[in-house]
Amino acid sequence: MSTLSIDRHDLALLDALQRSGDATNATLGEAVHLSASQVSRRLQRLQEAGLITGYAALLDPAALGLDVMAFAHVVLERHGGVRTEAFEDGVAALPEVLECFSVSGNADYVLRIVAPDLAAFSELMMKRVLRLPGIANIKTDIVLGKVKQTHVLPLEHIARPGRPRRGVRFTVS
Amino acid sequence: MSTLSIDRHDLALLDALQRSGDATNATLGEAVHLSASQVSRRLQRLQEAGLITGYAALLDPAALGLDVMAFAHVVLERHGGVRTEAFEDGVAALPEVLECFSVSGNADYVLRIVAPDLAAFSELMMKRVLRLPGIANIKTDIVLGKVKQTHVLPLEHIARPGRPRRGVRFTVS
DNA sequence: CTCATAATGCACGAAACGTGCGTATCGGCA
DNA sequence: TGCCGATACGCACGTTTCGTGCATTATGAG
Numbered sequence: 001m002s003t004l005s006i007d008r009h010d011l012a013l014l015d016a017l018q019r020s021g022d023a024t025n026a027t028l029g030e031a032v033h034l035s036a037s038q039v040s041r042r043l044q045r046l047q048e049a050g051l052i053t054g055y056a057a058l059l060d061p062a063a064l065g066l067d068v069m070a071f072a073h074v075v076l077e078r079h080g081g082v083r084t085e086a087f088e089d090g091v092a093a094l095p096e097v098l099e100c101f102s103v104s105g106n107a108d109y110v111l112r113i114v115a116p117d118l119a120a121f122s123e124l125m126m127k128r129v130l131r132l133p134g135i136a137n138i139k140t141d142i143v144l145g146k147v148k149q150t151h152v153l154p155l156e157h158i159a160r161p162g163r164p165r166r167g168v169r170f171t172v173s
Numbered sequence: 174m175s176t177l178s179i180d181r182h183d184l185a186l187l188d189a190l191q192r193s194g195d196a197t198n199a200t201l202g203e204a205v206h207l208s209a210s211q212v213s214r215r216l217q218r219l220q221e222a223g224l225i226t227g228y229a230a231l232l233d234p235a236a237l238g239l240d241v242m243a244f245a246h247v248v249l250e251r252h253g254g255v256r257t258e259a260f261e262d263g264v265a266a267l268p269e270v271l272e273c274f275s276v277s278g279n280a281d282y283v284l285r286i287v288a289p290d291l292a293a294f295s296e297l298m299m300k301r302v303l304r305l306p307g308i309a310n311i312k313t314d315i316v317l318g319k320v321k322q323t324h325v326l327p328l329e330h331i332a333r334p335g336r337p338r339r340g341v342r343f344t345v346s
Numbered sequence: 347c348t349c350a351t352a353a354t355g356c357a358c359g360a361a362a363c364g365t366g367c368g369t370a371t372c373g374g375c376a
Numbered sequence: 377t378g379c380c381g382a383t384a385c386g387c388a389c390g391t392t393t394c395g396t397g398c399a400t401t402a403t404g405a406g
Contacts, residue, residue, distance in 0.1 A: 014230070014232060014237075017229070017230035018229055018230055018232060019229065020227065020228065020229070021194060021195070021227075021228035021229040021230040022194070022227075022228035024361085024362060024363090025362075025363070025364090026361095026362075026363095034385085034386090035385070035386050035387080036362080036363080036364090036386095037363090037364070037365085037385085037386070037387080037388095038384075038385065038386075040363065040364055040365090041364085041365095041384090041385095044364085049236070050233055050236050051232060051233060051236045051237065052230050052231070052232060052233075053231045053232065053233045054193065054194075054195075054230075054231045055193065055194035055195035055228060055229070055230055055231065056190070056191055056192070056193070056194040056228070056229055056231055056324055056325075057187070057190035057191055057194040057225050057227075057228055058225070058226045058227045058228065058229055058324070059187060059191060059224060059225060059226065059326050060223055060224060060225075060226045061326055063222070063223050063224045064187075064224065064326060064328065064331065065330060065331065066326060066327075066330075069274070071244075071276065071283055088320045088321075091320060091321060092320065092321050095325075095327035095329065096327050097321065098321075098322075098323055098324070098325075098326070099321060099322045099323070100319075100320035100321040100322075101242070101316045101317070101318065101319055101320065101322075102316070102317045102318040102319075102320060103244065103314040103315060103316055103317055104314060104315045104317055105312070105313070105314040105315070107314065109320065110244055110314060110316075114326065114327065115330075116330045120330065139278070140278070141276040141277060141278040141279075141280065141283060142276060142277045142278070143274045143275070143276055143283075144274070144275045144276055144277055145274065145275040146273075146274055146275075147261045147264060147265065147273035147274065147275060147282065148261075148264060148265045148270065148271075148272060148273040149271075149272045149273075149274075150271055150272070151229055151231070151271070151324065152229075152268075152271075153232050153234055153237060153239060153271075153287065154239075154268035154269050154287065155237065156268065157238060157239075157288075157289045157293065158237065158238065197392085197393065197394090198393075198394070198395090199392095199393075199394095207354080207355090208354070208355050208356080209355095209393080209394080209395090210354085210355070210356080210357095210394090210395070210396085211353080211354060211355075213394065213395055213396090214353090214354095214395080214396095217395085
């Protein structure tokens with residue numbers, strides 16, 4: 001357990017890094033008004049603290065031939081025993097299922113699924129998803145168009161006015 | 174318009190880079206059985222071809238105090254005129270709305286929204302989302318648990334057996 | 347088999363990284 | 377207000393990484 005104080009420099013760094021994770025320390029330093037060495041030190045701290053979990057190359061799904069995306073709303077059967085584990089393990093093993101969340105509302109789970117085309121998507125659903133254990137019902141929303149898609153998390157809620165002057169308090173295990 | 178051939182080395186590189194975008198060329202080279210210089214050249218090609226759209230640091234939402242995530246299913250009003258633009262622009266301007274897709278099915282749009290807590294989420298929905306123009310109805314699924322979440326796109330559909338021996342043909346603008 | 351094209355590894359100069367260190371700034375306390 | 381410990385800072389510098397030039401090898405068409 002450690003405590004880490006985040007100031008506006010760190011927030012600016014996190015924001016910049018979310019958008020361009022391959023920027024050099026010097027470039028980041030310009031944007032944040034810090035020297036490259038300080039940027040290096042801060043990044044190391046932020047990573048050790050767990051705020052930065054890693055780096056990734058972002059690929060273009062369309063360029064890779066992944067033209068179909070859909071959200072599947074899954075309802076499980078309601079027999080007393082806890083059959084959710086088998087379903088969840090099966091979902092985790094399918095690379096085309098990028099996400100799976102349990103949710104409130106009508107469905108038990110929401111899945112985000114990608115596929116090369118409708119034929120492949122159909123086959124994926126019929127032969128792999130629908131055969132997962134414990135499924136009672138699935139309703140699928142196929143994505144028709146993208147209005148917005150980003151991985152950039154909002155940071156505005158941190159360091160809101162009226163709170164600690166120099167740095168916000170974070171607790172990490 | 175150019176044509177690019179992708180071989181198994183490129184696929185391995187893309188796969189590795191999705192998972193660890195900060196790996197050095199030498200490290201990647203080991204995994205792919207290529208020299209660092211070749212990795213450098215291939216990455217440059219893949220980026221110019223648009224397969225790699227960029228790099229990003231991945232942040233931990235929980236560590237940043239973003240504990241609430243939800244999917245909002247939006248139905249717009251059906252008066253003849255095309256009022257969708259105003260709604261879409263409004264959505265794009267909200268940083269808490271990470272994604273917005275138009276979908277088939279009952280709803281017109283699906284939004285993925287994050288917020289620090291339920292109070293902030295409630296306020297966001299009431300004061301900003303619901304006030305977007307043209308909305309007839311919204312149903313919200315709040316995420317209760319994460320079974321799986323990844324940005325790693327599946328690449329298995331490329332280079333399927335029985336197709337071009339050395340490299341798959343890609344066309345990029 | 348021949349040959350043109352493309353891919354590969356090595357080498358080397360340039361760039362970026364990250365630690366040490368002396369200085370400056372901040373925040374608490376008398 | 378002035379003092380002092382702790383922290384943050386930039387600079388310097390050795391180390392690592394990058395990416396281009398080039399000679400060699402592999403590939404595929406005719």
